[in-house]
Amino acid sequence: MLIDYHLHTARCGHARGTMEEYVNAARAKGIVEIGFADHIPMYWLPEEERDPELAMTMNELPEYVNEVEDLRERFKDITIWLGIEADYIPGEEEKLKQILFNYPFDYVLGSVHYIDGWGFDNPSQVKKYSYMDIEKLYYKYFALLKQAARSKLFDIMAHPDLIKKFGYVPRQNINNLYRETSSVFKNAGVKVELNTSGLRAPVGEIYPHYLFVQECINQGIKFTLGSDAHSPEDVGKDLDKAVQLAAPELISSFYNR
Numbered sequence: 001m002l003i004d005y006h007l008h009t010a011r012c013g014h015a016r017g018t019m020e021e022y023v024n025a026a027r028a029k030g031i032v033e034i035g036f037a038d039h040i041p042m043y044w045l046p047e048e049e050r051d052p053e054l055a056m057t058m059n060e061l062p063e064y065v066n067e068v069e070d071l072r073e074r075f076k077d078i079t080i081w082l083g084i085e086a087d088y089i090p091g092e093e094e095k096l097k098q099i100l101f102n103y104p105f106d107y108v109l110g111s112v113h114y115i116d117g118w119g120f121d122n123p124s125q126v127k128k129y130s131y132m133d134i135e136k137l138y139y140k141y142f143a144l145l146k147q148a149a150r151s152k153l154f155d156i157m158a159h160p161d162l163i164k165k166f167g168y169v170p171r172q173n174i175n176n177l178y179r180e181t182s183s184v185f186k187n188a189g190v191k192v193e194l195n196t197s198g199l200r201a202p203v204g205e206i207y208p209h210y211l212f213v214q215e216c217i218n219q220g221i222k223f224t225l226g227s228d229a230h231s232p233e234d235v236g237k238d239l240d241k242a243v244q245l246a247a248p249e250l251i252s253s254f255y256n257r
């Protein structure tokens, strides 16, 4: 049974297609459950500094919620959840909590996309990797990810090794990082997303790495699936491969949470 809990919408400024096209793409592929989880407005920045090509505006947020609810009414042969992909920015937890409190989200994907203000998954900012100590960078990334899980703001940790996106991976074995992080995830009660967009990125592999998946399995953590589609064609993409990485019975649906 395939589910896709990570769909974007054109409101984020770097995705295309109507939300209805995403729904129809899922129906055509036999996906029984989907969840929209578009980028939350850049709440941690003053309004004039928010990039319209990275996330929707605060005014668009209620429209987004309404459109999901409207699609839910119109399409009864598929389950449509209202999710949101929320950036974790240390020190800004209260602002985020306030937004999440104001809307009836079914779940919140927790994402680390920034390290000290650097949007490390943004193709326009990739140069910075070439003069960084990659191992140190990974320690920093995983520290943020653990902090995010402990904040209790999130239900699911999205693409939990996104830092590998452009193929910069440490030479050293980082199994200790996977182990520590999965233990923090377990204690925080979060699920982990198996995100297939990594297959479409330079790194060419699913997030997270299979050794990280193994550590999560050892901890008894459940998984969700996400294509991270930014276009209707990518809805449901490669989810079968993600299921294989864990096991069908470890994939969690909100019907059996």
Ligand SMILES: [Zn+2]
Binding pocket: 008, 012, 014, 039, 230
């Ligand atoms: Zn995006």
Ligand SMILES: [Zn+2]
Binding pocket: 085, 111, 113, 158, 159
């Ligand atoms: Zn993301």
